[in-house]
Amino acid sequence: MKLTRGVLLLAIAGLHVLGPTPARGADEPMAVVVAEGSRHRIEGRPALAEIYRRKKQYWPDGQHIEPINLPADDPRRQRFSQAVLGMPPDQLDAYWNELYFHGVLPPTVLQSIEAVLRFVSMTPGAIGYVPLCSVDSRVTIALTIDTGGPASEKFSPAACKREQPAR
Amino acid sequence: MLSAHQAAADDTGYQLGHGWQVPDTDLTLGGYAASSLDKVQGRPWTLDVNSLSLFLWWQPLERLKLFSETELENSLTVQQRRTSSDGAYLALERLYADWTQSDALNFRVGKFLTPVGRWNLIHAAPLVWTTSRPLITFEPFPTNATGAMAYGTLTSVGAGLDYSLYGSIGKELRPNHRLDTFNKAYGAHLSYPVQDYLQVGISFANFEQINERGERKNLVGVDATWSRGGYEVSTELGWRFSSEGDNSAEKGGFIQGVAPLGGKLYAVGRYEYFRESGAQPGVNLWLAGLDYRWNRALILKSEYSKAVDNRIDAQEGFQLSVAVLF
Known part of the structure; x- marks a missing residue:
């Protein structure tokens, strides 16, 4: 089972050779996604922060949570980190060093939105975040996060239809 | 078997400070190393390889993790053209098994770091800003305990309350001959993020040490x-009371500030006070330092410390060190 998942991850990780996903405007909300059909939901930003700080590692049904991050220099990771964890990724270095000292590793990093969608859709317990317009039928939205400040409130889902979802 | 971290690591290559997962296993290796050049008062210049520490953790089941940290202390000392490894010692810092029942309830059995304050739990050289360690973070209590612990994060309490409750009946695993270990002990530590940038904690321990049997001590x-934007202010205060009376009591604390100077350079300042049992008055220690944090895993530190009323031979002088997390 684990071997299959590992092979899947290796294949998915290779998707970044397709190139980084172009960033949309900072006003596009982020969708926190789980696999289609999953009953896992997030009760607000504090709960999501606990998952992305690895303080909460199990879903209520006992399934292990596998959080997925984008690379630290990806603008969408920067916005997500600021909105959910209250600080940019580099300011969490000391925090992750402390957890590493106790044998806890930070969330796995995948290189593209498509890689996140594919991994989340095929891995029980996985959770990731993607721009709202990138959500497709493989995943279910567990929570929507405004990451662009006041501009996000003006974002309309209709804007997604004007151009193809970014990959 | 592979994990998500191994797959990602295979894709991006090994990264310093992230450990290395042994291919096709559930084993992860990591560690740190530190070396210092000291000119402390009353002693000649000394170059010391202070620590070579190896972490190894194995997760054979999703809810079971075995963790160990072994450390080769003072493996090499160079002093006045004399090289020696006489002070070398292979210490067992940690060796335990963790069973996760839920986020709120984990069980640990084995040898672990005593959960008192914050520094003792993150004392690895690459994780702290100074080469020297405040006295209150190790003098009043044994820094390791062998026993059992329940710990977890109570996510239902605000932003998540971290707790640990532990007990020991002595029988230290590979006791360090330089330390007076626990004979019996129990205690608790609570830590809470008041906001994204502020963490506060309280500690309590009741214990008896091997070399002072019959003397019961209470530590609070x-x-x-x-920490925010590269700035950091931290403090720890402690009081230890003894069944033998005030003469055996100890107390102390420190306050430390860190400020970014631009780029990767940081200024560090610290004041600490410590009153050892039987010593009167307590020692006051001032420290000023300059650190260069190359990246998350590598740090160069320089510091100068000066003591007032130093009747306990607390280390003071100049120290330069390098530490790397791998």
Whole structure:
């Protein structure tokens, strides 16, 4: 089972050779996604922060949570980190060093939105975040996060239809 | 078997400070190393390889993790053209098994770091800003305990309350001959993120040590760390009371500030006070330092410390060190 998942991850990780996903405007909300059909939901930003700080590692049904991050220099990771964890990724270095000292590793990093969608859709317990317009039928939205400040409130889902979802 | 971290690591290559997962296993290796050049008062210049530490953790089941840390201390000392490894010692810092029942309830059995304050739990050289360690973070209590612990994060309490409750009946695993270990002990530590940038904690321990059987000690402590935008202020205060009376009591604390100077350079300042049992008055220690944090895993530190009323031979002088997490 684990071997299959590992092979899947290796294949998915290779998707970044397709190139980084172009960033949309900072006003596009982020969708926190789980696999289609999953009953896992997030009760607000504090709960999501606990998952992305690895303080909460199990879903209520006992399934292990596998959080997925984008690379630290990806603008969408920067916005997500600021909105959910209250600080940019580099300011969490000391925090992750402390957890590493106790044998806890930070969330796995995948290189593209498509890689996140594919991994989340095929891995029980996985959770990731993607721009709202990138959500497709493989995943279910567990929570929507405004990451662009006041501009996000003006974002309309209709804007997604004007151009193809970014990959 | 592979994990998500191994797959990602295979894709991006090994990264310093992230450990290395042994291919096709559930084993992860990591560690750190530190070396210092010291000119402490009353002694000649000394170059010391202070620590070579190896972490190894194995997760054979999703809810079971075995963790160990072994450390080769003072493996090499160079002093006045004399090279020696006489002070070398292979210490067992940690060796335990963790069973996760839920986020709120984990069980640990084995040898672990005593959960008192914050520094003792993150004492690895690459994780702290100074080469020297405040006295209150190790003098009043044994820094390791062998026993059992329940710990977890109570996510239902605000932003998540971290707790640990532990007990020991002595029988230290590979006791360090330089330390007076626990004979019996129990205690608790609570830590809470008041906001994204501020963490506060309280500690309590009741214990008896091997070399002072019959003397019961109570330790209470508070700790706080605020950090934002590269700035950091941290403090720990502790009081230890003894069944033998006030003469055996100890107390102390420190406050430390860190400020970014631009780029990767940081200024560090610290004041600490410590009154050892039987010593009167307590020692006051001032420290000023300059650190260069190359990246998350590598740090160069320089510091100068000066003591007032130093009747306990607390280390003071100049120290330069390098530490790397791997």
